[in-house]
Amino acid sequence: MDFIEIDSKKIELNEDGFLKELGEWNTGVAEAISLQEGIELSEKHWIVITFVREYYTKYNVPPMMKKVLKSTGLNLKELFSNNPVESVMKIAGLPKPTGCV
Numbered sequence: 001m002d003f004i005e006i007d008s009k010k011i012e013l014n015e016d017g018f019l020k021e022l023g024e025w026n027t028g029v030a031e032a033i034s035l036q037e038g039i040e041l042s043e044k045h046w047i048v049i050t051f052v053r054e055y056y057t058k059y060n061v062p063p064m065m066k067k068v069l070k071s072t073g074l075n076l077k078e079l080f081s082n083n084p085v086e087s088v089m090k091i092a093g094l095p096k097p098t099g100c101v
Contacts, residue, residue, distance in 0.1 A: 006032060022093055025092075045091075048076065055067070
């Protein structure tokens with residue numbers, strides 16, 4: 001089992017690096033996961049992360065990436081790693097996406 005440690009607390013990750021317990025997410029967790037992804041978070045990253053989290057909270061599903069692009073005006077491929085959809089969801093503390101998002 002993988003984990004990250006934040007303030008001496010171990011936060012469990014699943015085999016794909018996503019949070020096992022979504023309720024354990026906070027900005028420190030996002031920072032730690034982003035470092036594992038090789039991403040230094042900027043203001044633009046936080047705009048995307050905030051949008052994705054708010055959308056998920058409201059609809060209980062992640063937004064389509066076209067919706068993220070249209071709503072934020074930011075290109076995920078320029079901000080996040082090889083697999084931007086997975087990176088955004090990991091850093092935002094949301095479940096691994098299934099299907100086409």
